[in-house]
Amino acid sequence: MLDLSAILQFFISGVNLGCIYAAIGLGLFVVYGVTGVLNLAQGEFVMLGGMLTVAFYTAGTALVPSLLMAVIIAALVGAMLYRLIIYPARNSSGSTLVFLTLGFAFATEGIALSVWGWEFKSLPSFWGSPNIQLWGATIFGQTPWVVGTTLLLVIGLFFFFGHTIHGKALRACADEPLGARTVGISTDQMALFSFVLAASLGAVVGAVITPLTMTGYGVGMPLTIKGLLAALVGGINRAEGVILGGMALGMAEAISAGLMPSGYHGVIALGILIVVFLSRPRGLLVAPGKV
Amino acid sequence: MTQENHALLEMIDVYANYGVVQALRGISLHVEQGEIAALIGPHGSGKSATLKAICGLLPVARGEILFAQQLIHKDPMEKLVGRGIAYVDERRLIFPSMSVIDNLVLGAYRRHGKEQKEKIEQDMQTVFELFPILEERKKQTAGTFSGGEKQMLAIGRAFMSSPKLLLLDCPSLRLAPVLVRKVMRAISELRDQGVTTLLIEQNVRAIVNVAGRAYVMEEGKIVLEGHPRDLLAAQ
Numbered sequence: 181m182l183d184l185s186a187i188l189q190f191f192i193s194g195v196n197l198g199c200i201y202a203a204i205g206l207g208l209f210v211v212y213g214v215t216g217v218l219n220l221a222q223g224e225f226v227m228l229g230g231m232l233t234v235a236f237y238t239a240g241t242a243l244v245p246s247l248l249m250a251v252i253i254a255a256l257v258g259a260m261l262y263r264l265i266i267y268p269a270r271n272s273s274g275s276t277l278v279f280l281t282l283g284f285a286f287a288t289e290g291i292a293l294s295v296w297g298w299e300f301k302s303l304p305s306f307w308g309s310p311n312i313q314l315w316g317a318t319i320f321g322q323t324p325w326v327v328g329t330t331l332l333l334v335i336g337l338f339f340f341f342g343h344t345i346h347g348k349a350l351r352a353c354a355d356e357p358l359g360a361r362t363v364g365i366s367t368d369q370m371a372l373f374s375f376v377l378a379a380s381l382g383a384v385v386g387a388v389i390t391p392l393t394m395t396g397y398g399v400g401m402p403l404t405i406k407g408l409l410a411a412l413v414g415g416i417n418r419a420e421g422v423i424l425g426g427m428a429l430g431m432a433e434a435i436s437a438g439l440m441p442s443g444y445h446g447v448i449a450l451g452i453l454i455v456v457f458l459s460r461p462r463g464l465l466v467a468p469g470k471v
Numbered sequence: 472m473t474q475e476n477h478a479l480l481e482m483i484d485v486y487a488n489y490g491v492v493q494a495l496r497g498i499s500l501h502v503e504q505g506e507i508a509a510l511i512g513p514h515g516s517g518k519s520a521t522l523k524a525i526c527g528l529l530p531v532a533r534g535e536i537l538f539a540q541q542l543i544h545k546d547p548m549e550k551l552v553g554r555g556i557a558y559v560d561e562r563r564l565i566f567p568s569m570s571v572i573d574n575l576v577l578g579a580y581r582r583h584g585k586e587q588k589e590k591i592e593q594d595m596q597t598v599f600e601l602f603p604i605l606e607e608r609k610k611q612t613a614g615t616f617s618g619g620e621k622q623m624l625a626i627g628r629a630f631m632s633s634p635k636l637l638l639l640d641c642p643s644l645r646l647a648p649v650l651v652r653k654v655m656r657a658i659s660e661l662r663d664q665g666v667t668t669l670l671i672e673q674n675v676r677a678i679v680n681v682a683g684r685a686y687v688m689e690e691g692k693i694v695l696e697g698h699p700r701d702l703l704a705a706q
Contacts, residue, residue, distance in 0.1 A: 345576070348569070349577065349580060351568070355567060356566050356567070359564030359566060360566075362526075362557070362558050362559070363580050363581070364632065365580055366547075
């Protein structure tokens with residue numbers, strides 16, 4: 181029989197994981213919405229954000245400048261991915277572009293391995309935030325930072341897409357690319373911007389989760405898969421769907437981690453995906469048959 | 472001074488291809504400042520290709536296109552919008568998931584600066600006066616509109632870019648006669664606002680009271696030019 185503290189612990193872990201998956205899924209959503217490309221390198225920006233922040237921080241730079249420099253470098257790498265790899269192949273099929281992002285992900289992993297080695301790295305909790313005990317459950321000191329950062333990212337994205345001219349221009353590119361060009365929006369510039377934005381989002385998430393999960397050269401691809409599952413479960417065409425998908429996945433993983441052997445984590449995530457795809461092929465927020 | 476010196480738009484011996492298919496075969500035409508001109512002709516005669524060549528969507532293989540005495544045939548569409556050319560595709564290409572007001576605001580995407588803010592507000596009012604239904608439904612999602620309403624929105628959105636030249640591909644396509652009259656009246660009123668228009672029409676009767684000049688196209692060439700009334704009489 182589960183007691184209240186165990187249920188609360190599952191819930192806290194679920195929210196924490198859900199925020200991470202939702203934030204990664206939102207990076208995928210931004211790029212997919214504007215360019216139609218499933219960017220399988222999204223997790224690599226999370227890895228870069230974490231590794232670069234650790235590198236700068238351990239070299240003696242303060243936390244905030246370390247994080248900012250990591251985000252700027254990741255954004256530049258995102259711009260390179262678009263300009264040097266996606267843009268020249270922009271007229272290729274969707275599957276070709278997906279494989280190109282996959283190749284970029286493996287190349288980034290290889291470079292990270294040669295630069296930083298195979299050891300996992302970590303950061304202390306931001307500003308030494310202490311763990312909190314709540315009715316027998318433990319909230320790690322970094323968890324409020326993860327949840328708060330995700331909330332800020334979500335609010336920021338909703339404001340950007342809903343209330344700024346550039347956000348609306350990005351949505352216009354997703355809605356009707358040729359129509360966007362007829363009003364003078366450069367779809368190429370918007371595509372570049374979407375990769376930069378997604379890379380920056382990923383890097384912020386990477387830096388914030390590192391004190392909690394640690395980071396290493398190989399963390400990118402598993403995180404991409406989790407973010408992708410979140411996006412597909414909720415519906416990659418809608419930000420609300422991606423957030424819902426991330427939360428559902430995080431909760432399911434947290435509960436399964438408490439009740440089942442650790443080897444079943446992946447099974448639970450994929451099981452949810454299969455059930456959702458069979459019942460709602462376009463995601464939880466889109467009824468079957470609707471676009 | 473010759474008539475061509477006043478032309479806002481001039482095409483000189485323009486050739487363009489859709490892949491291996493020759494779409495335009497030596498098109499030469501001009502549109503005067505403040506004029507409404509029309510391209511008429513059967514399906515596949517090169518009317519849409521002509522508009523696409525002007526607005527940078529179809530590469531020009533040979534010949535020249537001048538807009539306000541400037542060569543424009545190598546400029547991308549995004550740049551041409553800033554120069555004052557607005558294009559409305561026959562599919563309307565509105566942003567379906569966005570509200571009417573957001574569609575119109577994005578029409579003014581290339582207009583920057585504080586001095587433009589007031590003018591954009593005025594242009595928005597002009598659009599609402601031309602098409603009152605857009606003001607009534609300004610918060611409605613554009614994807615829920617009927618074909619006629621989408622056409623009004625597409626023309627209104629194009630007007631928001633403050634165009635000198637408006638290119639309209641089949642503005643009356645699949646519209647009920649009452650809506651066609653409404654759209655044509657709006658085009659006339661836009662001329663009164665100083666907007667020059669080049670439009671495509673299948674039926675010469677629809678533009679006889681609106682356009683001052685029409686070009687008849689066949690197989691990628693212009694075969695006749697004149698006032699629509701004269702062309703109708705010749706028919």
